[in-house]
Every structure is written in structure tokens, then in C-alpha cells.
Amino acid sequence: MESLLLQWQGETVITRYDRPSGAWILIAVYSTLLGPAAGGTRMRQYPSPKAALEDAMRLAKGMAYKYAVPGMPWGGGKAVIALPDDFDPGLRPGLLHRYGKLVHQLGGLFYTGPDMGTCSLDMDVIAETGAPYIFACTPEAGGSGSSGPFTALGVFKGIQVACEHAFGDASLRGRKVLVQGTGSVGGPLIEYLLDSGADVLFSEVDQAVINHYRDDLGLAFVSSEEVFETECDVFSPCALGGVLNEETIPGLRCRIVAGGANNQLEEIDDAERLRARAILYAPDYVVNVGGAMAVLGMETLGWDPDRAEKEVSASVRQTLRRIFDLAAEKDMTTEKAAEFIADERLKA
Ligand code: PHE
16 A cells, blocks of 8 residues: 555545444545545445555546546545445444544545445435535435436537537437446436437346346347447446456447546556547546536535536536547547646646
8 A cells, every 4th residue: 555655646545444344444635736625435345455545546536637627626536435345234324424524524625425336315424424525415415416417417418529529410319329337327328318319228237227228218238248349339338447448448349438437448558549449538537527517516606407407518518529629639649638638727
């Protein structure tokens, strides 16, 4: 863990071993240059505490870049709660309360909201000890609720812009779009895609959810084995990170990658691998900013949901167009172009 800390370019890591539950709580604050750090709380099992720390660090950096591209006054951070293998769900409320107290003690260094493995109901529990630093609680608890639909809206707009760039036509009518993961972002994204006339394929691991999309909605199901080699116009990763890598990229049969998952590239070279295959990549943190943008706007700037939708749509469209243009003009990957725009703000 020491070598990870030495290599990392971020500011602060807070580490807590939560003895009663056996979980590790890791809060990574990458940068507070543009404002206080804000980022989701991810809760899952990891192969080791070191792997959890690495994830928190990468995700925190992603958040800093996410806010910097559209010019939001927030810094990047992320929390990971790494659960032990034999975690007893009965210990969850206690763990969340102790975590909330820790966030409260940080006094505004780090604000948090939902991420993979947590939802608005968890935020309600965390806020009992962590308020006022907890975003996206349920409406019943005075929060703005799930941020997933707003993330999905931004991803949807990103897919349209990518189609406009790749095919000269933003319309999704008849376009084959493969959504990997039908959770809080992939699910609402499918709704937007169906409304726009796209031909939607989906991949999912939960059998009950597969049945719903395949049997109730009549969508084509793609297994996890085939997901990276299925022909489509747009591949939209909305589940785990690291899905674009040395192994998967050579087999991809899509023209565009644009999805909601964080950290889709396993390593920076993967951006170059995609470009070499003439696959247009919409950088993940550029198109998945919608949830954070909407929630922060509604809870700190007084936006109503309509205003939040407008802001997310306009912002993703504008920044993604700028990134595609810059990448073409400077002959660089879209990932580099996004980094360039973020660095302008982070280094200013
Ligand atoms: N999961 C969100 C993201 O990755 C994090 C977030 C949600 C941050 C809500 C703030 C408010 O962007």
C-alpha cells in the first residue's frame, strides 16, 4: 500500500479498518483545487485491501477530471468500503453509521453520494450520522433520490453526439446499441434508447433481470462470453470498469464505445488501441457526469429536475463535441483530448 501512496498524484487518503464488520473504509481525495471533494461511495468485495485502495485512488482521479471538464466547482474524491468475504448483512446499518460519522468528522473535506453497491436508501442511513455531507438521499429524507436516470440521460446524449460524429447523423433510429449492465444507469438508458427507435441489445448477469428485458420487453440478450465480440454500432459499458483492454479491444465489432461505467479503459494505452481500430471512444467521465451534475445542482444550486435535465444534456453535448473536434484536430486520442481540457482547469 505504501508504494501505491507514493505513486499516486492525489492529495489525501483516509484509511479505517472497521473492526466490528471486518470492512475496510478507504476515502481517496484526489484534488480540492476546484472545490471540496465529492464522489460516490462504492461498496463491494475486493481481492485485497490493496486492490480496494487502488480502485478508490483511480476513481477519485476520475471524479476530479469529471468535474473539471464541464467546469464544476468540485474536487475529486471517492470512497470504497471493501466488505469481507463472509460479510453479515445485519452489520450493514452499523457500518454505514460509523462510516457516516467518519465523513462528518472530515468536516467537508469529502462529500459523498451513491455509487456501485450503494443506493439512496443507504445514503439515508449514512446521513443519520454524516449530514450535511451526504447527497442523493431519498426524497422522503429530503434528498434528490437516485442519480442513475440523470447519468443515463447524459450517456444517451453522448451516444447521439458520437453517432453524429461517426455517421454524420445523430438519429438513433435503427442503430444497434449493446448495453452491458442494466443496473441504475443501464436500465434507464435502455428506456431512452427504445424511445429514440434504437435497436437495443443487452448483456446482464442477474437471471431475473435477464428475464425481464428478454421476455417482457423482447430485447436481444447477449451473454457475458459474447459481449465483447457482438456486432453493433454502439457498445455501451454500464457495469464494471476495465472492460476495454488488450484482450477485448481486438475482438470488438462496434464503431463507437460510449457508456456509463467509470474507468472503462484498463490502461491508458487502451485509448490508442481503440483509435488504431477506428473505434470512436466517448471518454467515460465525460459522458457519465450527469448523475453527479444533477444531484449537486439540485442540492446545492436549487435546480429543479427539469433544469437538471437541461443542464446535463447541454453540458455533455457541448463538451463531447469539443473533445471529438480537438482529438481530430490534434490527431490525439479522445481520452487525451478530455485530459487536456481537464488539465487546463486543474493546472490553471
Ligand atoms: N456515482 C457518481 C459518479 O461516479 C457519484 C456521485 C453521485 C457523486 C451523486 C455525487 C452525487 O459520478
